[in-house]
Amino acid sequence: MRVEDYILKFGIKPSVQRVAVMKYLMTHKTHPTVEEIYEALHEEISTLSKTTIYNTLKLFVENGAAAQLNIEDKCVHFDGDISAHAHFLCQHCGMIYDIFPSKMPIINELSSLEFGSHNIQNVQLNLTGICEKCMKKQKVKESK
Amino acid sequence: MRVEDYILKFGIKPSVQRVAVMKYLMTHKTHPTVEEIYEALHEEISTLSKTTIYNTLKLFVENGAAAQLNIEDKCVHFDGDISAHAHFLCQHCGMIYDIFPSKMPIINELSSLEFGSHNIQNVQLNLTGICEKCMKKQKVKESK
């Protein structure tokens, strides 16, 4: 499916900028920040403004076409994958890993959570720690 | 137990400022921000600096004496309750509700989560939506 049609499904009118941002999210599963998206897209679309990135991502999130991750306090990350999954942030290298239900079955239960009569619109399961790669690096350092 | 002894258990040396911040966290279950803590404590400790609040809270979080909530993108909230529980942020009024395992049994499983060989140090379950109170207000408005 074309990216234009994909965002249309969420009620978002396509534009050159919006399609470019969504295409970036879909091809880069790195949970990029506004800064990273801007730096990448600025090359192809030289007139692209950072404000447009902010506006576009806000539009995506409000319409359910993308997810906003508040896993880090420095800045917000975005995710084009809106399927149910959790995230793991490595405090050492900053990488954000996806955790899918196949690896963590509890994720399947998150969509049906209830909390009194409150209206739940979003559920995020955020893990932080040190990733496997960084732990190995630390051990090498310690043994020297 | 005195607050001095409580923070000592986490390896934190007590000071007037640190005790005041921890006491505030323990008596105000509102998940306050740095700003809120500063405004409240500034009255009793007139020389108190906002930098000290930042330093103190960072120290608490690093030593496990308090929890940092990244549930909102505007700013960070803090919680003196370090027992396993989740949070619900109302997007309308900004209030953050505690959700304890008795109301949401799945929370009991969060402490034993595993993700490959990665070293998990922290797990946060964050819900957002519209709280019961705000939903009622909306209905009143709509019916007018």
Next chain:
DNA sequence: TTGCAATTTGTTATGATTACAAATTTACAA
């Protein structure tokens, strides 16, 4: 083509957080 609404852009403002060095307090040895 014309005109209006939606979108994009660039600049400026805001506000949370951090960096940093000076001032103060604390701990402790002499």
Next chain:
DNA sequence: TTGTAAATTTGTAATCATAACAAATTGCAA
């Protein structure tokens, strides 16, 4: 008790993500 180094606190200035805003541009219908 006194002196001194370390720890802590403080105030200011800098940083940086994000929002506000108005002007410029684009899309589209009449």
